[in-house]
Amino acid sequence: MRVVAALSFLFIACAGASGCVTAAIGTAASVGVYAVQDRTIGEGVDDAAASSSIKMRLMAADRAAFQEVDVEVANRNVLLSGTAPTAEHRQAAETIARGMRTVENVYNEIVIGEPSSFARNAQDELITAQIRTRLTASPAVRAINVNIETFHGNVYLMGTARTEEELRRAAEIASVVGGVRRVVSFMQVRAPATPYYAQPSGPPAPEYRADQEQIAASASPY
Secondary structure (H helix, E strand, C coil), X not given: CHHHHHHHHHHHHCCCCHHHHHHHHHHHHHHHHHHHCCCCHHHHHHHHHHHHHHHHHHHHHHHHHHCCEEEEEECCEEXXXXXXXXXXXXXXXXXXXXXXXXXXXXXXXXXXXXXXXXXXXXXXXXXXXXXXXXXXXXXXXXXXXXXXXXXXXXXXXXXXXXXXXXXXXXXXXXXXXXXXXXXXXXXXXXXXXXXXXXCCCCCCCCCCCCCHHHHHHHXXXX
C-alpha cells in the first residue's frame, strides 16, 4: 500500500510537468515488473533506488570519468561495467558503490580505456536483445528474473534462478548468441516465496468440549 500511495502522490505532484509525469509512468511500469518477479516489490524498488543513487554519486564525483560506467543492481548486488580512464577511477567507482547502505556485494567489471563507439554500443544492445528473446522463449528459464548487461561482447547475468539447473541453462543460452565473447553469471539461486494463501495458518485452535451435565441442565425446561 505504501508503494501505491507513493506513486499516487508522485502523479499528483507532477501533474503540471510532462517530464515528471513520464518519470512517474516509468516508475509505475517498473513496479509492475517487480510484482511478477521472484522478489518483492520492496526489494525491486530498493534495488532501483540504489542504482540511481550510485549513478548520481558517480556523476557528482567526476562526470567526465564516470559517464561510461553502467550500474546494475539486483538483490542488493551491484554490477559496475563499462569504461573508466584510469585504475584510480575504477577503484573510486567501487568505493562509491560500496558506500551504499543497502548494498551487499559489488562486482567491478569496469575496463580501463576509451569510451565505446556508437557501433560497438549498438552491437552490445543487439546481443542483449537476442539473449532476452531466447531466455523468454525457453521453458527452462524464468526470464523475468534475469538482468542482462553486455559490454564489448562480455555478457553479465544478474538476478535469480529457482534452481541450479535454471542458472546453468541461462548461461548456456546466452553463450551461444553470435558476438558473445564470454558469459559471467552473478545470478543467485533462490526458491520462490510460498504465497500467503498456501502458508500454514499456525497451530490449530484449542478444542472446547462442554460438560455433558451442563448441556443437559441448559436444555431442561425447569
